[in-house]
Amino acid sequence: MHCGSVKAQYSRYEFGIQGGVSNYWGDLSPSVVLKETHPTGGIFARINLSPSFAWKTELNVLKVSGSDKNFDFNRGRNLSFYSQINEVASVLEFNFFKYGPFVLNKPYTAYFYSGIAAFSFNPQTNLNGKTFDLIDYRTEDVSYSRIGVAIPFGMGLKWMVNKNLALEWQLGFRRTYTDYLDDVSGVYPDIESRFSDGGLITATLTDRSIEWNGSPINKKGYKRGDSNYRDWYMTSTFSLTFRLNSKVKCARFY
Secondary structure (H helix, E strand, O other), X not given: OOHHHOHHHHOEEEEEEEEEEEEEEEOOEOOOOHHHOEEEEEEEEEEEOOOOXXXXXXXXXXXXXXXXXXXXXXXXXXXXXXXXXXXEEEEEEEEOOOEOOOOOOEOEEEEEEEEEEEEEOOOEEEEOOEEEEHHHHOOOOOOOOOEEEEEEEEEEEEEEEEOOEEEEEEEEEEEEOOOOOOOOOOEOOOHHHHXXXXXXXXXXXXXXXXXXXXXXXXXXXXXOOOXXXXXXXXXXXXXXXXEOOOOOOOOOOO
């Protein structure tokens, strides 16, 4: 078969595994805290549409956490959380160099990507040695979903070890469309009603200054978080990528 007649069959399929670290930025971490860094891992599949563009779908599992104890100016608020995130993302990648196994393609490239992601999360915290799902306690008297949408974007490097195997590094950011990844967003509800509706546990999870002072110091409407900014999470990963052979192997001479 003549190469000129099969140009549309250039696409190559890849799959891979990735692992690295994750972190978060939000109401309980106004700047990234290194000790709140956690492991992450995932799998992905990619279609190389051309030497310049590729489409990738990935499944990732990661953890994020934050605590007021990391910041002196927030220590009195005394809130904390952690959550597992299960993510599915689909992104378009742009390679800065023509990348692939053909004659004039580079065996390495930097790349940029962006797309869309959906994820599940469940903010939890510890109190008196027990774990609590914060969403169940309506700490701001607000209901929210455990499912979120995010815009993933970032950059990375690819290096083909041979025509079937590549190593990659990726730095990625997710701008979410929820401000409750950490269960903190708006204002304090009436703490007295928290006591009457749910008892001491509910009141304490709502206003954890109780642990410092023996009684709540915040009143209804006092600022608990900043609803003007959505939460973010980010990852840095290394990947091992396997490229499946195609039936068509035509060199690119232009």
